[in-house]
Amino acid sequence: MMPAASAADIAPTPYAWEIRATGLKVRVGRNHMAVDGLDLSLGTGVHGLLGPNGAGKSTLIRALATVLRPAEGTLELLGESAGGMGEHRALRRRIGYLPQEFGYYKRFTVREFVEYMAWLKEVPKGDIPAAVQHAVERVGLADRADKRMKTLSGGMVRRVGIAQAIVNDPTILLLDEPTAGLDPAQRLRFRELLQELGKDTCVVVSTHLVEDVAAACTDVVLFAEGRLVFQGTPDDLAAAGGPEHVGDSPLERGYSALLLGPGRGRGAW
Template sequence: MSTIRVSGLRVRHRRTVALDAVDLDLGPGVHGLLGPNGAGKTSLIRVLATVAQASAGRVEILGEDVGEPARRGAVRARLGYLPQEFGYYPGFTVREFVAYVAWLKDMTAADVPAAVELALHRVGLGDRADAKVKTLSGGMVRRLGIAQAIVNEPEILLLDEPTAGLDPEQRVEFRALLRELGVRATVLVSTHLVEDVAAACTEVTLLDAGRVAYRGTPASLSAVGEATGPDGIGDSGIERGYTAALRAHRTPVEPTR
């Protein structure tokens, strides 16, 4: 069952083309989005989150064409979104901030308290619920961002560099949370950390220079890396596969004679 369908997506920022002719078809599960800086990962996440518009192409989220402004509100209530830098009110307590986001997502007043407590428990902030946001460490703020993204039990969860600032133990716990969420939801995780994709994702999409360079499973990308032999760059099969897939995408195709 497809929950995200993208066809011919093009995003232009002034004179720069951030995404060009991108096609994607995603369903429930955890999907990793990899690529070097400037590949277009954040641009894709922003379009899917309905906070940026496509220059061309079609984007359907949960069966709704988000190119139509009238349909975006209904979609946003069913989304969870964590940008690279998310805004928050430092004077709010942790509980107040997540409850405020729940209200913005049109959750009923009766459902909010339990949903907030569950979200904070899932990210390990239950004991900090009454602390002011301004007192949190960088890693705690990132976990708060994850909590606000999942408070409404979203059907689509979009996470842009979610593990930035998390220590190794927290990253392991976060991977487990992703696998749990991916049983019912479509989770798209943009990251530079290839090992997170290997551990948590069922599928991987590699972007390069605004185009899809590779789509497959982490195991298939690892197989690409293993096939490179000792000449591959990386400490693991999937890292070598990442590098090999990028190189293959960048290699000009010789014209047939």
């Protein structure tokens, strides 16, 4: 006989979108509005956040991680307001976050560091060993779990960063340039991991690598000067460009078409 489902098991999801921003503005410093009037809704899946340097991608990721608070507009995460100076402790337990640069204790082993992060994220004490082992295995570092962080290559450190971001089995996963330092084989494995995670998680991946978006993302958010330029599938992005646009692939030409327009060259470095 099948066990009876509890009321919690069959209750509808209390929110329509994992992430919803309306008129969102986020200021960096006194005068720079790095995110300027963003309307965006994201649900389960892998969302690629693309844009040039200085577009505001990292600022947006930090706001979604509740590290920065909105200056104006509304931001809802998992149906809860993430604006203002309120307490976000319970919300943060359900978020995984990998910044572009993250600090770590060099004398910690990989296992000790991920355990420490699990503790900070309030993973139940009895669940931590299994959660850490699973996270380390998912990033392909099981054989390095008892090695000190200071002995790892840059790519391995980045993979530890991904492990700590997923150790709490988050509902929202925010990854800022996660493939930096990964070699081609590691990037392929990472794309597979993203596809696995995106089945039941809202994953936002900020990247400069357009081809990573094509391989792993269900949709693309193109961001420039703090504003949304485009949102659609990778195929939609590819269709936006033509032979007259800059790029070595249809996706790159679509990216160029939307950011530069035809006949405007390669732009500045």
